Amino acid sequence: MHGERPGTDTPRYGQDPGGPTASRGAPAAAPALLTRLAVLRERVTALVERRAAGDPTADDPLRGLYLSEEAVRHLLRTWPPTATGDDGPGADPGPGADLGGGPATDRGTQTTDGRTADRLASLAARAGLTELDVAVLLAALAPDVDRTFEPLYGYLNDDVSRRRATVGLALDLCAVPAHAAAARARLHASAPLRALGLLEVEEPERPFPSRSLSVPDRLIGHLLGDDTPDAALLGRLHPMPEPLPADAAAEDFAHRLATRLLAGPHTVHLREQREGDGLAAIASALRLAGLDALHCPDPGDHVPELLREARLGGRAIVVPGLPEQPGPLVRALTEASDVTVLLTDPRPYDPHWSPNDPLVLEAPSRRTGGTAAWRAALGTDADAFDLAATVAPYRLGGDRVRRAAEAARALAAFDGGPVTADHVRLAARRQSASGLESHARRIRPAVDWNDLVLPDKPLTQLRELALRARHRDRVLGDWRLSAGGGRGRGVLGLFAGESGTGKTLSAEVVAADLGLDLYVVQLSSIVDKYVGETEKNLERIFTEADRTDAVLLFDEADAVFGKRSEVKDSHDRYANMESAYLLQRLESFDGIALLTTNLRANIDEAFTRRLDLVVDFPFPDPGQRLALWRHGLTHVPSADGIDPEPLARDFELAGGSIRSAVVTAAYLAAGRGGTVTAGDLLEGARREYRKAGRLVPGEGGW
Known part of the structure; x- marks a missing residue:
């Protein structure tokens, strides 16, 4: 009702029943908070009354502006304070006791047998502090630990506003005259207290004895048992x-x-x-x-x-x-x-x-494999597959193995199954993230040995290449078969053959077998018309490849690894310098690098001597072409009874061209909503011939 007075049962407008300070619409927790504030108010009142009792300056209108000798003696009679921080025995435990704070403990200063650990003594021993250093430091930090030192220091400084120790006060407390050169030297910027960041001498504009001393909060926290690192x-x-x-x-x-x-x-x-x-x-x-x-x-x-x-x-x-x-x-x-x-x-x-x-x-180099480290990181998860073969190509250092193991477990949990070799390979590749992508195109292999249709000899050489990549540390390191002279432990191979014979695909298969990513170097980002820039670009690539678990592919390597020529002008001289640099860099290379070329004769013999394997990719014969046609049609819906044997016999196409012909046939079938027919395949083969500028056999029909 409008006529009610404040304080009656009906609240005024804008006031809740919980109390005069509660706002309208306050949450239900407001009354509880107001209750706590009321308790706090009572305790503050009691504390003021208790401390005023017996204080000779309690009724002084200038209280707080100066300290009389009688007031200082009163402070000294009430020291030391109790553990709760109040002024005498039986003092009230303070407002925090009933406000959810709980009793304060100093856990960091207790040793295992219950004795108080003297961290200041330990610090003095480590830092080489003298007894005077320790005494000065203690005098400087006292107000930060016990506030009753503040008015006392103000009285001793003859300035109630200067409530920290000064140089003169600290030396007086140590019974050392302020004019003693040896004592003053202990407060020099090069002396241990200041040089080690334990003490700060402030106010340089003041006379030296009047300068204030302060101690970093982190040091005080440490001495009180707080091991939280510095906020900086x-x-x-x-x-x-x-x-x-x-x-x-x-x-x-x-x-x-x-x-x-x-x-x-x-x-x-x-x-x-x-x-x-x-x-x-x-x-x-x-x-x-x-x-x-x-x-x-x-x-x-x-x-x-x-x-x-x-x-x-x-x-x-x-x-x-x-x-x-x-x-x-x-x-x-x-x-x-x-x-x-x-x-x-x-x-x-x-x-x-x-x-x-x-x-x-x-630092000792991380070997490839490192089975013991992987087993320690994977634990029992490593028992479900061949761990040694899985991790053989990787040279992960530091905690990368552990992080890869955690990532493999996360991938397995996402898939809803146990950790497999594929999970480990994928996680390891991600831990070997590289800066190569600014100079090379990254390929994540999605092929295997079944995707290669090659004669036995090149296929055997490719498997040997993967074998060398896995066991190079054992053969070249443990068995000491390195050539010396700073020779690295890299694996270098050259793939030579006509375009479309499977060189790039083979590199991808090798990378997939090793569980590594393939980086195809973009020659346009390497070769530079300015002298020396090409070498710099190559150095960036090799340096990054050395620290990355990946396979590096120089496609069409003739442009960089070509033959040196007779020096007739400055261009020849600089071109030969690039080749000389490459020869030296390849010898110190620790990664896996593959070179492809359409014409092996274009590669400098000095490069081929440094290669581990040279794999020749022959043009496919009719039998291999038939296998390539059938492999290309494996996942393509085809008409019943389709037989690509006449195409393999009549059209001399390399593997890349055969794949392109199958893709053309697939698009033709998809366009009409049907399956691939013999006519679609024939049209695809003819288009490949026309693209190459060759005469198309059997234009009249098949």
Whole structure:
């Protein structure tokens, strides 16, 4: 009713029954919240009254603007505070007790036997701090831990607004005169407290004794038992990958590196051939040494915070992959002689990066296969198929094997079945993502050996090529049959034959058998009219192919791998330089590269000498042509009784042309809504002859 007074049972407009501050339409939780606020209000009132009791300045109208000696003595009589943070025994537990906060605990400062761990003492031992350093640091951080130090520091600073320790106050508390040069030197920018990021001297415009001291929040959190990393490193720290079983050479390297790390802080630069090799070696060495590490792929501008975090926890720093201009980062990290720093990058170490040279090592290369690592990652899922044959072509490093195993399980779960070899191959290919696509066309093979119609000799050679790709590490590495001289462990093959004889298809079949993607190099993106640019483009391709599990195909390779000629002008000289570069680069290549040519005689003999296999693709005879026609019609709806034998006999077509003829016949049948007839096939064959400019046999009929 309109005449009701506030406070009666009927609420005023815009007011809920839950209380005078509840808004109209508030959710049901509002009364509960208002109840909690009422409890909080009562506790705040009680706290004010309790602290005012016995305070000589309680009735002073200038309270808070200055501190008298009597007020300071009152503060000292009420110290130390209780564990709840209040001013004396029996104090109220505070408003948080009934507001859902629960009792506060300091879990991080307790050891296993219940004793309080002195993190400040441990930090002092690691950082080489003196007793004076520790005392100054303690004086500086006191207000950040116990607020009762603030008014006391204000009184001692003779300025109620300066509630932190100053240089002069800290030295006074340590009974050291402010004019002592040795004491002042401990607060220099190069002294441990400031150089290690443990203490900040602020207000440079003031006289030195009057400058305020502050301690980073992260250091205070650490000393209180909080191991949450610095906020500046949020999103930059990654967990270290769990080391997987490796071959004997990699295990020996990890043991030697671990021994070196246990001898004291070191800076190590590992050059890796493939991404992940260095990180895998580092993870194994850290595990053997029993050291924790901060894995930070991109420190950015936060190197000081990263170094401080490492010092607080006594951990190493791992940086995989240096920036394009690594000098500033490497210099900053190598200057920290008290922290173990492990760097890894494909580039060799450059002495110009830092005057403090790290220990430079070559990371052990990841072998193809690595069955033990795959079995550890897949577990019992690896028992359902031939694991060794499945993973033989892959050289995944670091945690890529584990990620591929997880992806394979996810694919199997999506398919509703167990993990198969196909799942593992697909997952492994995806972990070997490449930058080759900017220079090459990617083909995901969808063929197999049954799609090849070839004589026995080239077919046997192709299978041998796949065999070499699987076992090259054992033969060239373990059995020491490498030619030396920096020769890589790549597999190189040349496919020679007329157009349409199956060279590109064979490359795709080999890639499919190995479970790899095929990259067809676009020669238009390589050859450049400017001197030296062609070599640069080729180097990018070979470098990317070295670190990618894939098959590289140079189609129509005559344009790049052609014969060198007699030097008659500058063009010949530069062309020969390109060939010389290619010869050297092929020898150091570690991947799988296939070259195709329509005329083998066009390829320089120096290239053929470096090839593992040269496969000649003959023009198909009538029997092979008949097999090609029948294979092309396997999945095509055809008329009953159709026989392509006359076509195979009368039309001399290569496999590619036969496929094109079948495609033409299929379109003709689809256009009229029927099946492929002999007439459709004949028309397809005739069109292939006409495209080639050849006379069509039997124009009058078949």
